[in-house]
Amino acid sequence: MYICKVQGKCVSTIKDEHLKGCSLITMQRLNKTKGPVGEMLVAVDTIGCSVGETVLVTRGSGARAVLGAESPADMVVVGIVDTYDCN
Amino acid sequence: MYICKVQGKCVSTIKDEHLKGCSLITMQRLNKTKGPVGEMLVAVDTIGCSVGETVLVTRGSGARAVLGAESPADMVVVGIVDTYDCN
Amino acid sequence: MYICKVQGKCVSTIKDEHLKGCSLITMQRLNKTKGPVGEMLVAVDTIGCSVGETVLVTRGSGARAVLGAESPADMVVVGIVDTYDCN
Amino acid sequence: MYICKVQGKCVSTIKDEHLKGCSLITMQRLNKTKGPVGEMLVAVDTIGCSVGETVLVTRGSGARAVLGAESPADMVVVGIVDTYDCN
Amino acid sequence: MYICKVQGKCVSTIKDEHLKGCSLITMQRLNKTKGPVGEMLVAVDTIGCSVGETVLVTRGSGARAVLGAESPADMVVVGIVDTYDCN
Known part of the structure; x- marks a missing residue:
């Protein structure tokens, strides 16, 4: 998984039906x-x-494990990170 | 997912049967x-x-969730982006 | 997907049974x-x-959608590209 | 797979239910x-x-083979490395 | 797939049960x-x-097509390369 910083929003009116109602965030x-x-x-x-x-982000089929097999998403936020260290 | 800019078309007459009728775009x-x-x-x-x-683009098995399990596509456009910010 | 140029062949006599009879190409x-x-x-x-x-090349599970679920291939040629533009 | 060095911990209280109870490590x-x-x-x-x-780390659907199909994880530690060489 | 050179071994005594008995190689x-x-x-x-x-190496779900769905491996050697050219 990746640890990412949420940096903004992505707005898409015309999109796949399985993304309707989903909040899309931009991040690094x-x-x-x-x-x-x-x-x-x-x-x-x-x-x-x-x-x-x-936040903690997962990719690929792990993302679809969260949203359901019909979801086209390939990245999903799966947690808010309280703390992390990496030395 | 990626946010991409549509930059052109790809034309392929001889292709996998499950890509017949699909519009192929090039992007960055x-x-x-x-x-x-x-x-x-x-x-x-x-x-x-x-x-x-x-546009908003998804990859891997998420792409095949849109087109069906028999599709060989590994990247699919799943939305037109109205606006995005990333600060 | 990727657009690639076919640059050569790869010959492998000792290989997975599900790759027997498959033509393997090298590309960039x-x-x-x-x-x-x-x-x-x-x-x-x-x-x-x-x-x-x-050629047009797909990766991952999309490749196995072409060759069958038991194939170990993770990259498959799915079309010959007539033309493409990307501006 | 990757060989990685465990470098720290990631703490996430608010997270996907299928990650509850999982120990999250940071690594390179x-x-x-x-x-x-x-x-x-x-x-x-x-x-x-x-x-x-x-440690030995696997990615993608291989990670979910360890934790179960409903897990969103895309990276899992699957072994402690005694020794390795690479010349 | 990748063409890789076998460069060594990785020894891991404590590992996922589905990797027991598997030979792990390092490569580039x-x-x-x-x-x-x-x-x-x-x-x-x-x-x-x-x-x-x-050797010829496959990744992701293609690797698990060789070893079985319960295997966590995400890279598997699927052939010994006799010759290859790439011009």
């Missing part, structure tokens, strides 16, 4: 020293996180 | 500052997007 | 300006392409 | 010369490893 | 000019290859 991965790294990513938020929060 | 990912980044990618467009539009 | 991805980019990749060719041709 | 991949490389990753630890240990 | 991808590239990877060897040999 965080590295060992808690700085943003890598390119912007988009995930479905099922936890109710806010911009600025640090 | 967009970064936080709305610039293109990374290598060219190809997706099946089920939404009806046009060149120059910003 | 093509970028927006039609130049090769990234590392060498290997795919199963089910279309009958030749060295020098431009 | 190790390279041929046993140095850390690449970005920080997070895995579910089912083996009981400790910070500083070298 | 080979590029067009037959040189090692990218980071060290680990695969399950079902073919019986030796250090120094050139």
Whole structure:
């Protein structure tokens, strides 16, 4: 999984029916020293996180385990991170 | 998921039967500052997007959730992005 | 999916039974300006392409949708590209 | 799979129900010369490893083969590495 | 798939039950000019290859098609490469 920082929202009116009602957030991965790294990513938020929060994100079929097999999502927020260390 | 900019078309007459009738678009990912980044990618467009539009793209088994299990596609457009921010 | 240029063959006599009879090609991805980019990749060719041709390649479970669930292939050629543009 | 060094813990109180009770570790991949490389990753630890240990990590649907199909995890520790060489 | 060079062994006594009895090899991808590239990877060897040999490796669910759905492996050797060219 990735630890990411929620950095914004993505609004899409015309979208796949199985994404209707899903909140889409933009984010970047965080590295060992808690700085943003890598390119912007988009995930479905099922936890109710806010911009600025640090979250745990899963990818691929793990994402669809959360939302159901008919969901096309390939990234989902699966937790709000209280703390992490990486030395 | 990725936010991408539609940049062109891919035409393939000889192709897998489960891709017949599918519109194939070329695209690049967009970064936080709305610039293109990374290598060219190809997706099946089920939404009806046009060149120059910003779209939401899913990958892997999520793509096949949209097109059906027999589809070989590994990238599919699942939405047209109205707006996004990433700060 | 990726657009790739077929660059050669891979010969493997001792291989998984579900790859027996499969033609294995080597390739590189093509970028927006039609130049090769990234590392060498290997795919199963089910279309009958030749060295020098431009092809459409799918990855992961999409590849096994073409060859069958028991195939171990994770990359398959799913089309010969007539033309593509990416501006 | 990857060989990784366990470098810390990730604490997440608000998380997906299928991650409840799972121990989340932070880690980095190790390279041929046993140095850390690449970005920080997070895995579910089912083996009981400790910070500083070298572990074997699997990704994607392989991770869910360990934890069950309803688990959203996409990275799981599947072994403690005694030794490895890579010349 | 990747073409890789077998570069060593990984020994793990404490590991997932479905990896018991599996031979774990370390490797690096080979590029067009037959040189090692990218980071060290680990695969399950079902073919019986030796250090120094050139092998064909599959990833993700393709790997589990070889070892069975309960296997957590995400990389498996599926062939010994006799020759390859990539021009």
